[in-house]
Amino acid sequence: MSEWFETLPGLHEQVWQQLTQGAARRDVAARQPTLATISPDGWPEARTVVLRRAVADPAMLEVYTDTQSDKIASIVAHPRAALHFWEPALALQVRLQATVEVISGPTVADRWRELPDGALLSYGTTPPPGTTLPHALDYTKTPDQSRFCVLQLTLGHIDVVHLGTDHRRASFAATDGWTGKWVSP
Amino acid sequence: MSEWFETLPGLHEQVWQQLTQGAARRDVAARQPTLATISPDGWPEARTVVLRRAVADPAMLEVYTDTQSDKIASIVAHPRAALHFWEPALALQVRLQATVEVISGPTVADRWRELPDGALLSYGTTPPPGTTLPHALDYTKTPDQSRFCVLQLTLGHIDVVHLGTDHRRASFAATDGWTGKWVSP
Numbered sequence: 001m002s003e004w005f006e007t008l009p010g011l012h013e014q015v016w017q018q019l020t021q022g023a024a025r026r027d028v029a030a031r032q033p034t035l036a037t038i039s040p041d042g043w044p045e046a047r048t049v050v051l052r053r054a055v056a057d058p059a060m061l062e063v064y065t066d067t068q069s070d071k072i073a074s075i076v077a078h079p080r081a082a083l084h085f086w087e088p089a090l091a092l093q094v095r096l097q098a099t100v101e102v103i104s105g106p107t108v109a110d111r112w113r114e115l116p117d118g119a120l121l122s123y124g125t126t127p128p129p130g131t132t133l134p135h136a137l138d139y140t141k142t143p144d145q146s147r148f149c150v151l152q153l154t155l156g157h158i159d160v161v162h163l164g165t166d167h168r169r170a171s172f173a174a175t176d177g178w179t180g181k182w183v184s185p
Numbered sequence: 186m187s188e189w190f191e192t193l194p195g196l197h198e199q200v201w202q203q204l205t206q207g208a209a210r211r212d213v214a215a216r217q218p219t220l221a222t223i224s225p226d227g228w229p230e231a232r233t234v235v236l237r238r239a240v241a242d243p244a245m246l247e248v249y250t251d252t253q254s255d256k257i258a259s260i261v262a263h264p265r266a267a268l269h270f271w272e273p274a275l276a277l278q279v280r281l282q283a284t285v286e287v288i289s290g291p292t293v294a295d296r297w298r299e300l301p302d303g304a305l306l307s308y309g310t311t312p313p314p315g316t317t318l319p320h321a322l323d324y325t326k327t328p329d330q331s332r333f334c335v336l337q338l339t340l341g342h343i344d345v346v347h348l349g350t351d352h353r354r355a356s357f358a359a360t361d362g363w364t365g366k367w368v369s370p
Contacts, residue, residue, distance in 0.1 A: 006321070034269055036221035036231040044229055046221040046269035048278055084219055084231035093233055125369055129354075133367040136191070136353045168321045169314075182318040184310055 005092075005162040008180040011170050015094055015158055018087055019054035019061065030054075030094070033085040035063065035151075037100075039070070040077040046084075047071070052111070052150075059155035059174060061096075064111065067104055067149045068128035075100050081153060093161040098153035108150045123148040161185060190277075190347040193365040196355050200279050200343055203272055204239035204246065215239075215279070218270040220248065220336075222285075224255070225262040231269075232256070237296070237335075244340035244359060246281075249296065252289055252334045253313035260285050266338060278346040283338035293335045308333040346370055 004010035022030025035049045053062035061083065065071060075081070083096040112120075124144030133139060158172040169185040172178045189195035207215025220234045238247035246268065250256060260266070268281040297305075309329030318324060343357040354370035357363045 034219045036229040044221040044267040046267045082229040082231045127369050131369040136367045139369045182321045184312050184316040184324045
């Protein structure tokens with residue numbers, strides 16, 4: 001019997017187990033991955049996001065954000081993202097590469113309705129995120145559905161590193177049906 | 186008496202305290218930030234790195250890597266990086282923007298000599314990182330000083346978010362002497 005990290009299907013399944021748990025629970029690293037994008041002027045950027053949905057087939061993730069946030073301008077300029085998390089309990093680093101689509105309006109009204117009241121406050125800060133303020137608290141938060149949007153990430157690549165007694169690294173691609181291959185760590 | 190997160194100098198100092206501790210200790214989030222870069226073909230990338238050195242003035246960080254790693258090709262193509270960490274104990278997200286210089290050879294021989302034996306194994310994997318392998322463990326790790334290099338990050342921007350009872354966000358730039366300003370979160 002192999003351990004999950006000793007086979008390519010075992011690693012691939014573990015990634016999706018983490019992502020699925022991340023979309024549902026707060027106590028796994030995949031809940032708050034780091035989203036990397038490229039700014040309109042060509043700088044890499046990274047920030048914590050909350051993973052809201054994970055579907056293995058076809059491989060797709062969802063993250064919510066404010067239409068006025070910096071990352072929307074970045075994604076409009078470069079509709080590509082990397083997502084990264086390190087799960088210490090498994091000694092597992094997961095790196096994802098995805099194309100991104102920004103969806104707002106009636107299509108995502110169901111996601112808006114399902115959010116708890118506290119979460120709604122993240123969409124609708126006045127003035128918009130990144131605006132210079134005279135004082136730290138010179139802003140208001142009022143939920144505004146027209147500011148709510150979904151980043152839909154369609155995965156192209158998954159790279160995993162398991163740092164056990166031995167180090168194992170595998171690379172999976174949508175183009176090969178996620179069969180995967182071992183690569184040098 | 187203000188709390189550290191209530192003033193711009195307090196936040197700026199806290200960032201450097203975290204970075205300095207990160208370079209020295211294992212038990213802070215700044216020890217293992219996420220480094221985001223842009224691949225030669227224009228995709229954002231992110232991975233965990235170990236922070237090795239932090240100097241506040243002039244604002245500079247160091248990370249070590251293998252000259253054959255993917256990130257070197259990325260940095261040669263786009264010598265820009267973002268560094269990100271979230272320190273749960275402080276409810277503090279730190280995002281850094283930096284230009285990157287890759288230094289190898291005699292200039293960094295002192296860093297090589299100071300590394301513990303176990304760490305040396307990270308520089309010199311055969312075949313090089315990312316090479317396809319027939320089996321997971323078909324690689325060897327032999328320390329090779331000629332594969333050791335230092336990423337020297339010269340900071341241009343620091344963006345911090347403190348998620349306390351109130352949310353505060355501040356933006357600092359090298360061009361204004363790191364005075365900083367409040368921005369909408």
